[in-house]
Amino acid sequence: MTAVDLQGLLLLFAFLGLMLGSAATSRRWPATFRPIAAFEALGKAIERAVEAGERVHVSLGTGSVIGPESAPAFAGLAALSRIARATSMSDRPAVVTAGDGAMAILARDTLRSSYGESGSPDLYDPTSGRLLGPTPFSYVAGLPSVLTNEGVSVHMLSGFYGFEAGLAAEFGERARAFVIGGTSEVQSQALLYAVARNPLLGEEVFASGAYLGAGELHKASLRTQDIIRIGLIVLILLGVLMATFEDLI
Amino acid sequence: MRLFRVSSLWAAVAAAIGAFVLLGYFLDFEFIQNIRLLFMRWAALLAAAALLVGLANLVQVHWRKLSLTDEGWIYSAVLILALLATLILALLLGPDDEVALFIVENFQLPLEAGLMALLSVTLLVAGFRLAARRRDAFSVLFLATALLVLLGTGPVLGGAEGQVMRDLRAWIAQVWSAGGARGIALGVALGATTTGLRVLLGADRPYGS
Numbered sequence: 001m002t003a004v005d006l007q008g009l010l011l012l013f014a015f016l017g018l019m020l021g022s023a024a025t026s027r028r029w030p031a032t033f034r035p036i037a038a039f040e041a042l043g044k045a046i047e048r049a050v051e052a053g054e055r056v057h058v059s060l061g062t063g064s065v066i067g068p069e070s071a072p073a074f075a076g077l078a079a080l081s082r083i084a085r086a087t088s089m090s091d092r093p094a095v096v097t098a099g100d101g102a103m104a105i106l107a108r109d110t111l112r113s114s115y116g117e118s119g120s121p122d123l124y125d126p127t128s129g130r131l132l133g134p135t136p137f138s139y140v141a142g143l144p145s146v147l148t149n150e151g152v153s154v155h156m157l158s159g160f161y162g163f164e165a166g167l168a169a170e171f172g173e174r175a176r177a178f179v180i181g182g183t184s185e186v187q188s189q190a191l192l193y194a195v196a197r198n199p200l201l202g203e204e205v206f207a208s209g210a211y212l213g214a215g216e217l218h219k220a221s222l223r224t225q226d227i228i229r230i231g232l233i234v235l236i237l238l239g240v241l242m243a244t245f246e247d248l249i
Numbered sequence: 250m251r252l253f254r255v256s257s258l259w260a261a262v263a264a265a266i267g268a269f270v271l272l273g274y275f276l277d278f279e280f281i282q283n284i285r286l287l288f289m290r291w292a293a294l295l296a297a298a299a300l301l302v303g304l305a306n307l308v309q310v311h312w313r314k315l316s317l318t319d320e321g322w323i324y325s326a327v328l329i330l331a332l333l334a335t336l337i338l339a340l341l342l343g344p345d346d347e348v349a350l351f352i353v354e355n356f357q358l359p360l361e362a363g364l365m366a367l368l369s370v371t372l373l374v375a376g377f378r379l380a381a382r383r384r385d386a387f388s389v390l391f392l393a394t395a396l397l398v399l400l401g402t403g404p405v406l407g408g409a410e411g412q413v414m415r416d417l418r419a420w421i422a423q424v425w426s427a428g429g430a431r432g433i434a435l436g437v438a439l440g441a442t443t444t445g446l447r448v449l450l451g452a453d454r455p456y457g458s
Contacts, residue, residue: 001277009275015442019450065299066292071441074448077455101303102296109457127310131303137361149320163368170371184437186430193391195375197382202433206440209453217452221443228439 011228018227022220031219038180038198039211045154045178046083050090054153056083057146059168060107061159061183062099062136069160071206072184073103076158077110078209078218083156084114088123095150096129098159099139104131140164140171147175157181157192158205166191173197182208260451267449308332394421 001009022031049056058080063069080096087094093115096107108129115123132142147155155172157165157180165181165188172179173195181192182200193199200208203225209218266288273285311325319325339349376395379388400406401418447453 001275005275005277012271012275012442012446015446019443019446064296066289066296068441071444074444074453074455075440078444078447078453081453098303100296100299101301102299104303104306105299106455110455113454113457127306127313129306130310131300131307134300134303135357135361137364138357141360141364145321145324163365166368166371166375167364170375184441186433186437189433190391191372194372194379194395203436203440206437206444215452217447217450221440221447225436225439225443229436232435 015224015228018224019217019220022223023216026216026219031223033207033210033219033222036200036204036207036211038200038204039208041178041198042154042156042180043212045180046086049153050087052153053090053092054151055092056087056094056154057150057152057156057172057177058083058094058096058107059143059155059157059159060096060098060100060103061157061161062139062164063103063160064100065102065106067160069184070103072182073098073159075206075208076156077106078214079156079158079212080107080110081114082209082212082214084111085118088115088118088120092151093123093125093128095146095152097132097139097143097146098129099131099133099136101131101134103159104129136162136164140167143168143171144175147171147177152177154178155180157183157196158200158208160184161188161192163188163191166195169195256454257451259456260454263454263456264449264451267445271445271449304332394425397421 046056048054058076060073060076061069063073065073080094084094094111096104096111098104098107108126111129112121112124115121132146133139146152152172152175155169155175155177157168157172161168161183162185165183165185169179169181169192178198179196180198180200181196182205183189183192184205189199189201193201206225207218207222209215210222269281269284270288273281308329311328313319314325315322315329335349335352338346338352342348376392380392397414398418398421401411401414401421405411406414444453448455
């Protein structure tokens, strides 16, 4: 094991310890987070969609389950679980699309278990979680028909996107849907910032579960990220100072 | 009670496999490495099989639209016909055959290139819309930066004569943009790590419960 491997393993255990510790002490020290306007607006938009009998669409992006780009889609699945519960009172279940076959299967499993747990197993429809196209642009080309023909009024993008992110958000805007979107790719985030009405920047896409009330471990995750981030900032600043004053030390 | 046990079993299996694969990146023991490689191969095979399941699901969705003559059913008919024709040709002749390559080069690629071109127009419209819709300091900064980089990259001001614009573009791209991107990438890495750990701990169960 190299020194870098050891550091990585220690950092991983630090993550794990902080997450479990934060979750265990959440009652004594409850987490408070800054309001994110996009998530506040999302909650209201979902309520409006349920009342109006319209559908919520969750797009899990074009990344593969087995690639490193799967993380924002997993965050999207956690959000989907909450959204499915919130829309279980509606007669129009949420619809989920993905650009990867395995991700579409996971979306169907999430919908099935969420509707089952909320006491509405009849709402589950196998065609509500679907593969739109196996390549990024074929996926995006399939989006307009979902958004316009299936009465979608909330269009949530949470997954990996390349340049197709701009079109994925734009089709939602053209369908006059509430568009909220976040991804892990920095360049695609810039596209979403320009196109989507409610962009999620940086790691905000991973915070959807915590802001939608998916459980204590989601809140503990955010607290852990903050603690590790502060630690990393201190280390970076120390490194900058040491490099700057290297000759004097 | 039975449901609880079954879901816990799946969570335990997923967590154990995930932990082995994760530890394989840090620990150089032969046993763990072999197990990691085996699981990775299984994952690749399952992902390939999942594509077939996804395609079957795609046909199911569009067949339903076609049989109910829902709005846009004609597009569903075209999609099913194109999918079946391409699939049969590729299965019979092989994916590297001239006919299969002809379809990719003359249908798939031009359509995707057309969508890429549509993206450039979309971004231009979105830029104007952003200026009208979100009038805050960040949006102004975003648009001004995009404009400066665009001018510094273009042939008129960013050409051989426009040294100042080129330097300005390089300064924005290499100092401010790269610094900001690294900060965002750091945040994304932290978020991705906690998301992965939640799946490993069984708190998030994308495989259903």
